Amino acid sequence: MLAIKLISLLLACVVLFSVVPASGQDPLASWNEGAAKRAILEFVRVTTDKDSPKVVPPAERIATFDQDGTLWVEHPMYTQVVYCLERVPAVVKAKPELKEVEPFKTVLSSDRAAIAKLSLKDLEAIMAATLSGMTVDEFRADVRQWLATAKHPRWNRPYTELTYLPMQELLKYLRAHGYKTFIVTGGGQDFVRAYAEAVYGIPPEQVIGTMGETKYGYDKSGRPTLTKEPKLLLNDNDSGKPEGIHLMIGRRPYAAFGNTAGDRQMLEYTGAGDGARLMMLVLHDDARREYAYGPARDLPDTKVGAFSKELMAEAQQRGWHIISMKAAWKRVFAFEPIEP
Amino acid sequence: MLAIKLISLLLACVVLFSVVPASGQDPLASWNEGAAKRAILEFVRVTTDKDSPKVVPPAERIATFDQDGTLWVEHPMYTQVVYCLERVPAVVKAKPELKEVEPFKTVLSSDRAAIAKLSLKDLEAIMAATLSGMTVDEFRADVRQWLATAKHPRWNRPYTELTYLPMQELLKYLRAHGYKTFIVTGGGQDFVRAYAEAVYGIPPEQVIGTMGETKYGYDKSGRPTLTKEPKLLLNDNDSGKPEGIHLMIGRRPYAAFGNTAGDRQMLEYTGAGDGARLMMLVLHDDARREYAYGPARDLPDTKVGAFSKELMAEAQQRGWHIISMKAAWKRVFAFEPIEP
Numbered sequence: 308m309l310a311i312k313l314i315s316l317l318l319a320c321v322v323l324f325s326v327v328p329a330s331g332q333d334p335l336a337s338w339n340e341g342a343a344k345r346a347i348l349e350f351v352r353v354t355t356d357k358d359s360p361k362v363v364p365p366a367e368r369i370a371t372f373d374q375d376g377t378l379w380v381e382h383p384m385y386t387q388v389v390y391c392l393e394r395v396p397a398v399v400k401a402k403p404e405l406k407e408v409e410p411f412k413t414v415l416s417s418d419r420a421a422i423a424k425l426s427l428k429d430l431e432a433i434m435a436a437t438l439s440g441m442t443v444d445e446f447r448a449d450v451r452q453w454l455a456t457a458k459h460p461r462w463n464r465p466y467t468e469l470t471y472l473p474m475q476e477l478l479k480y481l482r483a484h485g486y487k488t489f490i491v492t493g494g495g496q497d498f499v500r501a502y503a504e505a506v507y508g509i510p511p512e513q514v515i516g517t518m519g520e521t522k523y524g525y526d527k528s529g530r531p532t533l534t535k536e537p538k539l540l541l542n543d544n545d546s547g548k549p550e551g552i553h554l555m556i557g558r559r560p561y562a563a564f565g566n567t568a569g570d571r572q573m574l575e576y577t578g579a580g581d582g583a584r585l586m587m588l589v590l591h592d593d594a595r596r597e598y599a600y601g602p603a604r605d606l607p608d609t610k611v612g613a614f615s616k617e618l619m620a621e622a623q624q625r626g627w628h629i630i631s632m633k634a635a636w637k638r639v640f641a642f643e644p645i646e647p
Numbered sequence: 648m649l650a651i652k653l654i655s656l657l658l659a660c661v662v663l664f665s666v667v668p669a670s671g672q673d674p675l676a677s678w679n680e681g682a683a684k685r686a687i688l689e690f691v692r693v694t695t696d697k698d699s700p701k702v703v704p705p706a707e708r709i710a711t712f713d714q715d716g717t718l719w720v721e722h723p724m725y726t727q728v729v730y731c732l733e734r735v736p737a738v739v740k741a742k743p744e745l746k747e748v749e750p751f752k753t754v755l756s757s758d759r760a761a762i763a764k765l766s767l768k769d770l771e772a773i774m775a776a777t778l779s780g781m782t783v784d785e786f787r788a789d790v791r792q793w794l795a796t797a798k799h800p801r802w803n804r805p806y807t808e809l810t811y812l813p814m815q816e817l818l819k820y821l822r823a824h825g826y827k828t829f830i831v832t833g834g835g836q837d838f839v840r841a842y843a844e845a846v847y848g849i850p851p852e853q854v855i856g857t858m859g860e861t862k863y864g865y866d867k868s869g870r871p872t873l874t875k876e877p878k879l880l881l882n883d884n885d886s887g888k889p890e891g892i893h894l895m896i897g898r899r900p901y902a903a904f905g906n907t908a909g910d911r912q913m914l915e916y917t918g919a920g921d922g923a924r925l926m927m928l929v930l931h932d933d934a935r936r937e938y939a940y941g942p943a944r945d946l947p948d949t950k951v952g953a954f955s956k957e958l959m960a961e962a963q964q965r966g967w968h969i970i971s972m973k974a975a976w977k978r979v980f981a982f983e984p985i986e987p
Contacts, residue, residue, distance in 0.1 A: 443893055512709075512896045518894060523889050531912070531916045549863050549871065550861050550873065553861050553873050554880070557837070557851030557854065558850075572871070576863070
């Protein structure tokens with residue numbers, strides 16, 4: 308009898324320990340108590356508690372995250388744009404005829420003011436030239452090599468350290484509750500895949516981004532290769548986000564996180580599903596710890612990182628939650644000291 | 648002391664039962680002993696035994712499967728082509744102007760001989776018309792409804808029952824060893840996604856197929872929609888298979904399974920990676936239990952389901968394994984009686 312009781316007790320312990328985290332461990336420790344944190348906890352509870360009427364089957368637990376400005380710093384320039392600009396000398400070395408051609412000439416001049424004034428069309432030309440022509444393996448290796456040494460001008464740290472600690476906690480918290488986490492970025496899909504697994508624990512097949520064609524072929528030794536082509540398949544911004552989600556996942560997300568008007572359609576599409584859905588926007592309103600480029604500045608929707616009055620109005624109308632960096636986050640970066 | 652011993656024993660039992668399958672359970676019970684089965688067992692052993700020098704990290708364990716002719720029957724016609732032909736009356740009802748236009752006129756005539764003679768271009772026109780114009784949700788519902796009643800002419804059973812039992816066992820066996828299984832099909836991505844989870848346990852985000860564009864918009868009530876467009880994004884056949892794999896997964900598979908020349912590049916790409924790789928081709932040489940359209944019939948590469956002399960020669964040269972249905976499979980379908 309003692310033995311049977313002990314076995315029952317032991318089994319009970321096994322069950323308990325596998326469900327309840329050690330006491331005192333807050334999975335969202337870098338979040339201040341408040342509306343944003345409550346919304347996350349409540350969403351996870353109602354969609355994963357098996358007795359909840361809104362429980363979501365594990366296979367359907369999909370959460371999508373914009374990257375730049377949502378998971379890591381996007382100012383003063385997208386990391387990928389910095390990479391492309393710094394890659395121009397190598398491209399011109401391989402194709403000397405570009406040396407005197409704009410916008411490459413301006414980039415080579417190192418005239419920061421002129422570079423800052425490059426148009427979207429100029430940047431697209433630079434991106435097309437610097438993100439194609441190599442095999443996918445060569446590209447991945449080059450991005451990783453660049454990221455190992457490149458540093459953000461303000462913090463003088465690798466870009467990969469500039470992820471938001473509260474969002475890293477959120478990714479882990481959702482995964483611990485059976486959610487598959489996807490990045491849905493306007494950035495290049497292959498660029499983000501080069502580091503997403505190491506930086507966020509998100510494997511390449513869960514990174515959706517702006518996609519270019521590749522071309523299958525053979526190198527001189529007859530070995531199969533995939534070469535990056537300068538042809539766009541899908542621009543993963545705005546309407547391209549739900550389109551990219553359908554293309555790559557084929558299911559509607561239950562939760563979606565963004566920070567600009569480019570994420571609007573992804574949040575709309577997510578919110579149009581049945582049952583409990585969570586839509587959140589990171590509001591950059593903390594110039595001291597990061598940047599403030601929220602609606603206070605009233606930037607137009609088309610500007611990088613803009614969070615317009617229109618977006619704020621739609622968020623309020625549709626019940627999207629605003630994550631004020633200043634109010635919601637106890638710490639922004641993992642390297643920051645813990646404030647009292 | 649007794650209590651402690653019991654606890655140790657109990658823990659030992661828990662560990663044992665969670666690792667070792669019940670004795671006598673062969674995970675590949677429908678496979679005859681032979682070269683094909685040995686190749687599978689050996690590949691899984693060397694890539695998943697943590698003491699093996701060729702062990703593959705769990706996150707990189709990717710296996711890709713062609714569908715038609717590799718996982719289920721593709722004769723006498725691809726299931727999706729049957730679906731598209733049967734959908735023509737509904738399309739013509741919505742667009743009466745197509746009634747007198749070829750190839751729709753021929754399809755409506757129900758003249759089987761004439762329908763069988765439709766060209767690839769005709770079929771493409773039919774597929775473009777029948778696979779677009781509706782929302783992705785409407786399309787999924789329609790495919791599921793059709794599959795619930797449509798039957799294969801030879802077996803008079805739903806198409807979804809005509810999957811190969813040995814391949815179903817293989818999918819499960821690989822997944823039990825940490826492999827993520829993907830379908831990489833020339834068929835329509837949205838079409839296969841409508842049933843792949845129920846039929847193979849493969850979720851939509853692990854189905855790669857021929858991809859068309861979708862367009863984000865709003866219905867009359869303002870609800871966001873994704874509508875299927877008649878514009879091709881990627882033809883997931885031949886070179887399109889490794890290109891689609893890179894687009895959707897971003898990693899090279901460790902194992903790839905196909906049955907025709909359309910899978911050649913996928914197998915080449917898989918085999919070009921380092922370490923242990925497994926490439927296999929199903930050879931249809933069993934007219935009694937399924938069909939025989941292997942190299943014996945000497946069909947050209949371009950013909951549906953063809954397995955040419957050239958493909959067989961490449962397989963031998965590159966060390967791809969041939970799965971002879973006749974020799975390698977004890978049972979072909981789950982509904983078949985077990986033969987002595």
